[in-house]
Amino acid sequence: MSLYQWNGDVLTEWKALQDKLDNGKREWETFMHTGKAMAGSSLAPEILSSWRRCKDRGLNPYDDNMIVLSQRQLDQRLKQNEALIETIRPILQETAGSILDSGYRIDLYxxxxxLIGRFGRKLKEGDSERREIVLGESHNEKDAGTNATNLAALLERPISLMAYEHYRTALHSLTCVSAPIMGADGKLMAVITVEGYIWPLHKHTMALLISLKESIEYRFANHRMEGAESFSHLLNANLIELIEHPIIIADQGGKIIMANRAAYDTVLEGWEHVIGFSCENIWGNRSPVYDVIKTKKPMLNQRLISGSTKYNASIRPLVGSDGKLRGVMIEAKEIRGKHTKQGGKDGLxxxxxxxxxxxxxxxxxxxxRLAKETAGMDNNILITGESGTGKELFAQSIHNASLYADGPFVVVNCSAIPGTxxxxxxxxxxxxxxxxARKEGGVGKFELAVGGTIFLDEINSMSLDMQVKILRVIQNKSIMKVGxxxxxxxxxxxxxxxNTDLWKMxxxxxxxxxxxxxxxVISIMIPPxxxxxxxxxxxxxxxxxxxSSRLKQEIKIETAAVELLKAYTWPGNVRxxxxxxxxxxxxxxxxxxERITKEEVLSYRGLTESTKGVPQEGEAAVEMKSKQKNRTVGDAEKALILKTLHEKNWNIQATAKALGIARNTLYRKIKRYEIERNQ
Incomplete structure (x- = not known):
């Protein structure tokens, strides 16, 4: 089997490869010099995010020395993973044999x-363009920089990296495709990586790796499963065909082992050979199926998305007479008609x-562009930027473009809530x-956000104790109420x-x-x-x-005022x-x-100070300076409110409507400015 991707015209494809490498090199060099992606960058958000983390850490991209375990440490690690290696070895050896002539090999981390295992061809003597990866070498991001092995583990999905997409020059000669091996508990067990010299990968290489991943995970599931034959009789295939709703049966590792015709016609449409595939392949790694496997408790009214169709699913554990989990049953019903957003009910x-x-x-x-690409992923996101740049605006946009769009969007300002x-x-x-505490207890923000997005604003303000609890939620995908x-x-x-430098913290x-x-996992940096x-x-x-829309009034601004605004540095940004x-x-x-002029704009203190020393012209400028000294924004607002109150005969509702504000807001302003009828 060949892992190369040639479609016939070798010269054309070689040129396309060279163009891709040249562009990748420019992307890499631009980032290393500026810390930013180059204009018009096509770099994937997960790679750019990893580069940023590496740069924050101060990792030297030009250092060719990799972190390697000592022989004693390696021996200990090999012994700890002995069962893992022996279970996986036959599959990887067989596959490595089939790609022996391709120049690629399979590594096990x-x-x-x-690195705890290598399968396939070693480097030939004199192959100076490549470096030999040795057993015990670390491919953790903090040690090796951006690489496919680390990203596959972090993202919990297969990924490929080529040449300059790696952070460190030591890996620039490689093309790597990696896939995580996940246990039945949803935790990482290992990573397999197909690694070789820079070359256009065959289009089936990723499919090959996913197939290996599935085979390995299924083998581990079978090793753990006792009484498999009794389980196969627990839900007879003929019996589930009598049920008119889609029914899918998965084992305790999340692998699909049975489905009725109704499921193939709806939820599994397009998946002709789905038996043996994991639920993660179809619904992602946040599928509630894995929550049921973990807790052995049913979950009802769960949302599953297949293609563009949404289903309401009930997922129930299947437990044997010995009390051990045998698998799960998924019953799905299509959501028809107009769907009311869960978030809409509670204003979330x-x-x-x-x-x-x-x-x-x-x-x-x-x-x-990065945010749109990120929206389609399933990973957690960190949005950074100065105050007023629009972080929540981006968070809402990402939510509405994601698979969680029909779920709630819950905002928590971590700095506004006392730590206790x-x-x-x-x-x-x-x-x-x-x-x-109320007698009936209280529902937390995470429960309110189930099926949707929780936005943790100013997460930097969390105490270290609270950070531990958030980490536990992310790792276990579960919460525990206080008490x-x-x-x-x-x-x-x-x-x-x-809005702070988290790595500095x-x-x-x-x-x-x-x-x-x-x-x-993915970072979005909003520029000032x-x-x-x-x-x-x-x-x-x-x-x-x-x-204008909010006040129901057309607002205009003169060109000179706009020019002033363009010249200001805006430390508070868009806000x-x-x-x-x-x-x-x-x-x-x-x-x-009838319009905003230069005079009104210059009444703002920041703009006034930024224009100090700039020559002014004519009597109008002198008059403008005089007015600036005598008028503040508060004085102007007070005068406007008082004028409108008199015009509306002190009718609060009519005045608030004319000003475009709420009645309560008007009352507060009257109190703040000590406005009285006789003024």
Missing amino acids: DKDLY KAHYTFENISGESCEIKQVI LLESELFGYEGGAFTG GNEEIPVNVRIIAAT VREGQFREDLYYRIN LRDRTGDVEILVKDLLAKI ELENVLEQSWVIARTANK
Whole structure:
């Protein structure tokens, strides 16, 4: 068998390969020099995220020395993994024999990503372009940088990397395809990697690796399963054909072993030979099937998506007379008609999509591309950026473009909740768990977010104790309520956000390194407004349209005012720009103007200070400076409210409507500005 991919025209394909390598080299060199992806980058988000983590760690990309276990450490590790190696060896040896002439080999890494087995051809003498990977070598990201073995373990799915997609130059001569081997408990057991010299891989190489992964996982499942024949009679194939709803039976490792015709016609449509495949292949690694396997407890009303069709599934454990889990039964029903979002019932929904993100700069387009690609994945995400850059806007957009879009979107501002209350807020509590607790207990944010996304804003503010609990939720995909003793499975995607340097906090001991890697599987870095070339004018237009819609008034702005806004550095980013526009309109209305002028914009202190020393022209400029000294935004707002109150004969409802604010907001402002009728 050949692993090379040639379609006939060797020269054309060689040129395409060379172009890909040249582009990859430019991508790599640009990032190493600037710490950023190059303009128009096509780099996958999971690779870019890994590069960023490596750079944050200070890993030297030019260091060819790899971390290798001592012989004593290697012997201990080989002994610990003896059963694993002996179970996998026959499969890998057989496969390695079939690809002997391809120049590729198969490597086996343990759960800590140390090489514990090699199968296939070794390097020939004089092959100076490649380096021999030795037993005991670490391919953990912190040691080896970005590589397929580590990413497969982190993402819990097969992945391929070629040449310059690797972080370290030591791996630039390699093409690698890796797949994780997962146990029945959903935890990583090992990683297998097909590795060879830079060359166009055959299109079936990934399929080969997935097949190996499935064979190995199935072999381990069979070794664990006792009384397999009795289980096969537990649910006779003829019996499930009598059930009109789709029925699927999986063993205790999550491998499908039986399905009725109704399932093949609906949920498994397009999967003609599904027997032996894992539920992960069909529904992803967050499938509730694995929660049932883990807890041995049924889960009802679970959402499964097959293609574009949504199903409501009941998943029940199948337990033998000896009390041991034999497998699970999945009964699915298609969700027909208009589907009411779970989030919509409780107001827990995301309102924004990528269409709501304004900007045409290369910087923001690059971030949007990465975010869109990330939305289709199943991994946790970390969004970073200065305050006011729009982190929640991106989080909502990602949610609405993901498979979790029909589920709730739950926001938790970690810095706004006292540390003593955060645990019960996130996980809920049992009745009587603490003084003041409700008798019936409380539901936490993670339970509210089941089937959807939980957005942990300002996660950097969490205490170390709380970080341990979040890490446990991510690892076990379950929570335990305060005062409770029962694990509750939660199928939730986590999007976290921070405006601080998390890796710096890791180095200073303020943030756990293991949690950092768990939430930072994919990172989205939103650029500050000052770095978004040409976007200010577009944002001004879109933000004024938004404010106009809310106030039900057409708001215009003169060109000179826009030019001033474009020249400012915006330390508060988009949020600051929106505040300036709104405040400027309040002042303009007070002066009975029909549009925002340069004068109103300069009433904002930040802009005033940024223009100090800039020559002004004419009497209008002198008058403008005089007004700036005597008027603050608060004075202008007070004057506008007072004027409107008199116009509406102090009718609070009519005044609030005219101002475009809520009645309660108007009452607060009247109290704040000490406004009275006789003024």
